[in-house]
Amino acid sequence: MDRAKTAPAEGSIGSDFLQLDVREAPPGGLADWLAGQLRAAVADGRLPVGGRLPASRVLAAELRVSRGVVTEAYQRLIDDGHAAGRGRAGTVVVAAPVLPPAPAPAPPPSKVITPLPGAEVFDAVRAAPARIDLTPGVPDLTAFPRAAWLKAERAVLDDLEPAHFGYGDPRGAPAMRQAVSHWLARNRGIRVDPGEIIVVSGVAQALTLVGEVLRQHGVGTVAVEDPGSLGARQHLHHCGLATPPVPVDDDGLRVADLNAPAVLVTPAHQFPMGVVLGGERRRHLMRWAAEGGIVIEDDYDAEHRYDRAPVPAVRSMLPDVCYTGSVSKLLAPALRVGWLLAPPRFRDDLVAAKRFADLGNAVLAQLVLARLMETGELERQLRVVRARHRRRRDAMIRALATDLPAAVVHGAAAGLHLTVTFEPGVDDVALAAAALAEGVKAQPLSWHRQRPGRPGLVLGYAARTATEIAEGVAILGRVLRAQ
Structure with missing residues (x-):
């Protein structure tokens, strides 16, 4: 639209509706600007669900723009689901966007994986971001x-x-x-x-x-x-x-x-x-x-x-x-x-x-x-996932042989996880925390002990692809060598 045809007069302009001032709009972008202002008002509650927008001709006159600008802005709100045209009832706000809360900063891995885990530890571990999650006890959820x-x-x-x-x-x-x-x-x-x-x-x-x-x-x-x-x-x-x-x-x-x-x-x-x-x-x-x-x-x-x-x-x-x-x-x-x-x-x-x-x-x-x-059907599902889990178990065993050759592997004949143990002297809590810092999630074996015993890791394989398993174990091996 030609801005020269729609520019407002000097001084106080138009309506009190949302305190809109068309002088803030970029040249040639009135409809985009107006639609953006209306969306922002829906998002922050100034235009509540169920609220009716002014008639297009009224708002156009008050803002001193062409009615087509207002009509186009309203249509964009309708197209993206914020509003609905209700005939003689006008244009009504029907949905506010759900704005996710700003994510809280993730605690450092050393605060998540600690030597003496409390009751909230598993919630904290699940919430901790990681590219490769080798948490035990999780089946292949994509196979649901x-x-x-x-x-x-x-x-x-x-x-x-x-x-x-x-x-x-x-x-x-x-x-x-x-x-x-x-x-x-x-x-x-x-x-x-x-x-x-x-x-x-x-x-x-x-x-x-x-x-x-x-x-x-x-x-x-x-x-x-x-x-x-x-x-x-x-x-x-x-x-x-x-x-x-x-x-x-x-x-x-x-x-x-x-x-x-x-x-x-x-x-x-x-x-x-x-x-x-x-x-x-x-x-x-x-x-x-x-x-x-x-x-x-x-x-x-x-x-x-x-x-x-x-x-x-x-x-x-x-x-x-x-x-x-x-x-x-x-x-x-x-x-x-x-x-x-x-x-x-x-x-x-x-x-x-x-x-x-x-x-x-x-x-x-x-x-x-x-x-x-x-x-x-549940038996059929079990047969499907059993074959898939077996392939992923085999992938983890191969990766462990390559990247953690000194580790002893336990529990390979069944289940959804492997446990590996190391020689005394390895700090499995520090190892798991360092791995989490590198984007790999695993549980230290010492979490599951009350008596002294060999250190180790508990590694789930069922929910990860063979490629992810190989990458995750490679990172574990690199972190262990750096200790």
């Missing part, structure tokens, strides 16, 4: 079966009765508990009545519920594997329970060293060392339980195996076990769906604890997941 999930969700919604949208059984939807019962029979050798199953928000909630109930029954101590999951210890500590360490060797938990009323074990794929609880140790554990010991079984990574036959769950041989599992490593941690098998002596109290925790898990996700389990 979106199409199968949507298909199952549509089928569930088609069949859903209105009553399903109300409050349900705190133990979980009957269809979900039935599906879990069938799944455990097929895949873990566990025969369990659906009435014994409590659907929970992952293993983390199961441990919290069990911890609360054990305290109610006068149990103040739960022995844990060493090395063993820092996260599991934190949940038990939150319940006020002591967690004395019991050593782990190549046959798993050293049951003979147990000196506590209860124990938490990961017998199928011990975290973090990846060993399997041996046959003699299992028999010893069963004898210990028969004498009154309480066994809590976290069936960690049981489905992810590559170079060995499946290992039966302890619960398949010992019914009086608090058994827990989830779909976090099968599908995605964000689903927050798992299960807890409650022994008769604790069942009523565990159901009550779940009821008062949250009244039960969201039902729709349970019904969709149940359908995936019952149609065989």
